[in-house]
Amino acid sequence: MSDKKTPLYEEHARLGAKIVPFAGWLMPVQYTSIVEEHQTVRNNVGVFDISHMGQLILDGAGARDWLNMMLTNNVEKLAIGTGQYTLLLNERGGIIDDLIIYRIDDQKFLLVVNAARTGEDFAWLQNHLKEGRSPGRLNGGLETAAHCNLTNRSTEFGGVAIQGPRVAELFRALFGNDTELPARNHILDLPFDETRVSVAHTGYTGEDGIEVFFRATDAVKFWNAVLEHGKPFGMKPCGLGARDTLRLEMCYPLNGSDLSPERNPIEAGLGFFVDLTKPDFVGRDALLKTKESGPREKLVPFRMKEKGPPPRPRYRVFRNGERIGEVTSGTLSPSLNWGVGMAYVSSAHAKIGSEIDIEIRGQKLPATVEKKPLYRKPAS
Amino acid sequence: MIIPDDLLYTETHEWIKREGDNIRVGITDHAQSELTDVVYVELPKIDRQANAKEPIAVVESVKAASDIYAPAKGTVVEANKALEADPGLINREPYGEGWIFVL
Numbered sequence: 001m002s003d004k005k006t007p008l009y010e011e012h013a014r015l016g017a018k019i020v021p022f023a024g025w026l027m028p029v030q031y032t033s034i035v036e037e038h039q040t041v042r043n044n045v046g047v048f049d050i051s052h053m054g055q056l057i058l059d060g061a062g063a064r065d066w067l068n069m070m071l072t073n074n075v076e077k078l079a080i081g082t083g084q085y086t087l088l089l090n091e092r093g094g095i096i097d098d099l100i101i102y103r104i105d106d107q108k109f110l111l112v113v114n115a116a117r118t119g120e121d122f123a124w125l126q127n128h129l130k131e132g133r134s135p136g137r138l139n140g141g142l143e144t145a146a147h148c149n150l151t152n153r154s155t156e157f158g159g160v161a162i163q164g165p166r167v168a169e170l171f172r173a174l175f176g177n178d179t180e181l182p183a184r185n186h187i188l189d190l191p192f193d194e195t196r197v198s199v200a201h202t203g204y205t206g207e208d209g210i211e212v213f214f215r216a217t218d219a220v221k222f223w224n225a226v227l228e229h230g231k232p233f234g235m236k237p238c239g240l241g242a243r244d245t246l247r248l249e250m251c252y253p254l255n256g257s258d259l260s261p262e263r264n265p266i267e268a269g270l271g272f273f274v275d276l277t278k279p280d281f282v283g284r285d286a287l288l289k290t291k292e293s294g295p296r297e298k299l300v301p302f303r304m305k306e307k308g309p310p311p312r313p314r315y316r317v318f319r320n321g322e323r324i325g326e327v328t329s330g331t332l333s334p335s336l337n338w339g340v341g342m343a344y345v346s347s348a349h350a351k352i353g354s355e356i357d358i359e360i361r362g363q364k365l366p367a368t369v370e371k372k373p374l375y376r377k378p379a380s
Numbered sequence: 381m382i383i384p385d386d387l388l389y390t391e392t393h394e395w396i397k398r399e400g401d402n403i404r405v406g407i408t409d410h411a412q413s414e415l416t417d418v419v420y421v422e423l424p425k426i427d428r429q430a431n432a433k434e435p436i437a438v439v440e441s442v443k444a445a446s447d448i449y450a451p452a453k454g455t456v457v458e459a460n461k462a463l464e465a466d467p468g469l470i471n472r473e474p475y476g477e478g479w480i481f482v483l
């Protein structure tokens with residue numbers, strides 16, 4: 001299968017971006033420099049093409065209750081126009097995907113999912129719908145599943161993330177001085193140049209930011225407006241390289257690296273987004289067991305003790321010569337100019353301050369388990 | 381960037397400059413731009429014996445680590461210590477101050 005192009009592909013090429021295949025898409029990894037783009041987001045504001053991400057819509061009278069059985073967080077807590085981070089699990093409690101669910105109307109929900117998992121998520125949900133059942137002990141599934149409709153709208157929509165401390169100024173330049181930025185985790189439909197776009201106050205960088213979704217046919221128009229209006233604020237287009245270093249400094253997990261169907265949310269440190277008080281959801285039984293016995297391994301952030309080679313995914317982790325885990329994300333943090341990463345290590349060594357060794361080309365180099373996030377903005 | 385024509389080039393994107401019996405080795409402008417921001421360089425030890433096509437240095441960018449190969453059999457006589465403090469020299473001056481080692 002050949003790699004897909006987002007509606008902004010030609011714009012990236014025109015800007016001289018370095019394009020790489022990612023999750024079945026041809027995406028810009030950088031335009032000028034990962035480090036420069038990273039600093040732009042930390043200091044000013046940057047724009048990312050996120051059109052590769054998937055959009056699934058679920059609507060119908062049963063949508064809320066059915067989704068509450070398919071996802072870990074509590075959908076009942078979602079007011080119309082708000083979103084929440086949540087997880088889609090398999091029966092073993094393993095993570096199929098992490099996503100944001102927005103309630104866009106009383107009976108209508110938007111799921112923004114990872115590009116690499118869009119097809120899989122859709123098939124998983126569709127199969128559960130078709131079987132006319134919701135899993136688990138409560139047999140109420142039949143009733144609710146019959147009253148919802150799932151559609152994959154990914155190719156119809158494009159999206160950008162606009163992230164950085166100057167996002168509010170840019171937002172006003174784009175949407176008018178009288179338009180209010182939606183509150184954090186809220187989503188709002190706004191008019192833009194004879195069309196409408198959805199603006200969510202969310203992000204994946206640790207900076208203030210918005211994510212904007214629009215019809216694929218409006219993508220180029222919106223992208224160029226952002227670049228044009230962004231000039232006075234030091235705006236730059238930013239690639240997946242900077243997106244990865246920014247999220248890693250904040251310890252936001254990346255599906256496929258830090259999360260997988262072999263890992264559950266308790267091991268991954270995402271228990272906050274799992275509501276075990278819900279009577280049922282896929283994976284709940286498995287999670288209760290993990291919770292009772294305690295996870296064997298935990299995902300922890302770490303920082304190298306000395307300046308040296310940066311840690312990388314799949315490097316092995318040791319303690320006193322004994323193998324205790326594996327790195328899942330690692331890089332040289334552009335903000336700290338220091339090697340940092342995340343690793344699954346055995347729970348005994350997962351405490352903040354634990355001393356661990358990362359094996360880099362045969363040498364065991366010391367590191368320390370840190371508190372999240374790895375980078376904190378200096379108080380301004 | 382002017383690509384120097386007094387150099388030899390390898391298939392793995394190193395450049396080679398003859399200096400009497402020695403060769404000075406770095407990576408090409410194309411290679412540095414593919415690697416992106418270089419953040420760490422692991423230099424070979426002085427006096428290390430290397431065979432042709434043996435990986436003897438590592439250049440690391442934000443994204444990944446890449447091996448640098450000895451273009452010929454030889455002994456390392458110099459390594460560019462300046463890269464330890466300023467690995468970005470490889471991006472800025474790939475054919476000049478960003479050289480990596482001498483065999």
